[in-house]
Amino acid sequence: MRTRRWPVLLAAATLLVAGCGGGADDSNEDQNAAPATTGCASSGDLTMWERSGGNKPMVDMLVEAWNTKNPDCKVNLTYIPHTEMVGKIAQGIASGEVPDLMGMDLIYAPQFEKAGQLVDLTSRIKDWPELKTASKGHMTVATFEERLYGVPLYADVSALFYNKDLFTRAGLDPNKPPTSLAELRAAADKITALGGDLKGYYLPGNCAGCNIFTVGPLMWASGAEIEAATKDDEPLTGDGVKQVLQFARDMVKAGNVHDGDRAENGETFHLQFGSGKIGMMGTGNFQINQIREQNPSMKFGIGLLPGATAGSSASFIGGDLVVVPRGSERVADAVNFMKFLLSDEVQVEVYAKALNLTTRTDMIDNKYFQAEPLVQDVAKALEVGRTPYTLTFFEQINSPQGPWLKMLQRAYYTDEPLDTIIADAKKSMKDIASQS
DSSP states (O other): OHHHHHHHHHHHHHHHHHOOOOHHHHHHHTTTOOOOOSSOSSSSOEEEEEETTSOHHHHHHHHHHHHHHOGGGOEEEEEEOTTTHHHHHHHHHHHTOOOSEEEEEGGGHHHHHHTTOBOOOHHHHTTOGGGGSBOHHHHHHTEETTEEOEEEEEEEEEEEEEEHHHHHHTTOOTTOOOOSHHHHHHHHHHHHTTOTTOBSOOOOTTOHHHHHHHTHHHHHHTTOBOSOSSTTOOOSBSHHHHHHHHHHHHHHHTTOSOGGGGGOOSSSGGGSGGGSOBSEEEEETTHHHHHHHHOTTOOEEEEOEEOSSTTOEEEEEEEEEEEOBTTOSOHHHHHHHHHHHHSHHHIIIIIITTTOOOSBGGGSSSHHHHTOHHHHHHHGGGGGEEOOOOTTHIIIIIOTTSHHHHHHHHHHHOOSOHHHHHHHHHHHHHHHHHTO
16 A cells, blocks of 8 residues: 555655746735635635544534635535645646645645745735734744745644553552653553553554654654754754664563554544553644543543653644645635634634634633643643754655654664664655755
């Protein structure tokens, strides 16, 4: 299956490289565009693509809210398998068969912006007051050469979720999550020792994106740097890379993860912690409501993803942007959908009510968050989070055939020397960055 997908992924990279900036024309055409509203600019249904494996419940609710308010221009939402999304978008843009708007993993935006494959929305949205408090991580990658190409669709931060019920059964303090890799290992050992189908930790073995979201922060918190931002950067630097790979290898060898985790490609990642069979797992804020629906009786807490030194922590600030692919004939409606997402009412009554992070920081203080300590706990990850900015993120990190996942799989499941594994990945990442 992976082999059959590779031509699509390769085609995506080729199309991105082949593209050349075309966004400036859009800004000239839009100088006289009507001011954005939160309703229809024209009639007729809109098409939208979004990746699977993301925050589907949140996106579904946002689209439903728009459709309820705007029955004359409903959004028809299609989910694309997340491992195929980049190729699908790039091929659609090349052929002219594009949706009216789309949700895009924010980390890929700079590549598409540089290639001129997204509509430049600067003249339409640059003066919106809502952008002053919109997620900085999202707006950083939504900007290329001082031009704006999108707004946040949803925000994810990674954190350490832990099962308080299993902590109690294992004799651990249910109110004290681990604050170092050593503490995490010790807690996992005790939970696994409970026996049965219980395991102390979760490692997704075949999902590059899941690992950069949850294992990447362990490295950052341990002082490491991962990707090469430019051709002149050195990837995989710092002792933290090897420390975390050794930690993960030891967890696998100790039996602290389920054997089936090795096959996880991201499609069922969001269902794992709610099973009640895992003591601890790196995952995102989007899980809070979903876990409660999946396993209402389970008690769980949220801490920060730790590093090698006690008290160190980090988080991946991710999520999706709403963007408009070049060739869309419904730009005004797409922009109005963006305005709708950033409105006060939607931020509170859709995002916050569903216990998802608002994408505007001035909307965090609301009645729903005030009543939910777990959201307050996960929001702390914003203080230690980062969003990588590189034009080759897909090739270096997120590709199922890329050097990041290959390095992790060799570290997790073989006995090869870690120094050799890291050196091989470092060379591949540098080669990729040098070709951008």
